[in-house]
Amino acid sequence: MxxxxxxxxxxxxxxxxxxxxxxxxxxxxxxxxxxxxxxxxxxxxxxxxxxxxxxxxxxxxxxxxxxxxxxxxxxxxxxxxxxxxxxxxxxxxxxxxxxxxxxxxxxxxxxxxxxxxxxxxxxxxxxxxxxxxDEALANKLRQLKEDLAREVEAKDARLKELGVEGYLYPIGHETNK
CATH class of the missing domain: 3.40.50.1970 (Rossmann fold)
Structure with missing residues (x-):
């Protein structure tokens, strides 16, 4: 090809x-x-x-x-x-x-x-x-955009769960020791 x-x-x-x-x-x-x-x-x-x-x-x-x-x-x-x-x-x-x-x-x-x-x-x-x-490629592109949106939603949920400090400095990070 x-x-x-x-x-x-x-x-x-x-x-x-x-x-x-x-x-x-x-x-x-x-x-x-x-x-x-x-x-x-x-x-x-x-x-x-x-x-x-x-x-x-x-x-x-x-x-x-x-x-x-x-x-x-x-x-x-x-x-x-x-x-x-x-x-x-x-x-x-x-x-x-x-x-x-x-x-x-x-x-x-x-x-x-x-x-x-x-x-x-x-x-x-x-x-x-x-x-x-190329409609097949357009569908792959739509899927990519949906995946990007899901990544944002997962990050938002993590931030809401952990708060700023927990999000930025996970347990074990030297700032949290």
Whole structure:
């Protein structure tokens, strides 16, 4: 099966961050490909990747980038596929520069952006895009949302049962000794 999602890393140092996206795709049964490329250090590779993505069967691309974060924009410039940028927390501005770079694309070259280090939300957004044409996937996404709501309810019940101190500092925690 051809991959549906392309995950492009500006560097191998982005891989630990993107593991949350990979985990979600595995859980949802979505095929993906991982690629390391760079808008600056490998501009031809990046442009070729983007230009050939649609022919390879990709439906959406997630690109992680720090600092100036040109990678998602360069990819978006060379494809009609939706591109989701994940700003990486790095550098002197802790990812704010990457967030602004991704969000401030020029007219005609849109890139969706998620929060700094928001790989999981990038994956969920990619699934939402894919689910518009796949009812089985839409049902899996509905289940995921229901699971998230149940997690909130369980946390709320635990807080009501234990109170603030018991919730934050379980028995055996050094604060409760």
């Amino acid at each position: 051809n991959p549906q999602v392309g995950i492009v890393l500006g560097s191998d140092s982005d891989l630990p961050l993107m593991k949350d996206a990979v985990k979600l795709f595995d859980k949802m049964g979505i095929s993906y490909e991982l690629t390391i490329s760079s808008a600056h250090r490998a501009p031809e590779k990046t442009a070729t990747y983007a230009r050939t993505a649609e022919d390879r069967g990709l439906k959406v691309i997630i690109a992680a980038a720090g600092l100036a974060a040109h990678l998602p924009g360069v990819i978006a410039a060379h494809t009609i596929l939706p591109v989701i940028g994940v700003p990486v927390k790095s550098g002197a501005l802790d990812g704010v520069d990457a967030l602004y770079s991704i969000a401030q694309m020029p007219p005609g070259i849109p890139v969706a952006s998620v929060a700094i280090n928001g790989a999981k939300n990038a994956a969920i957004l990619a699934v939402q895009i894919l689910a518009t044409a």
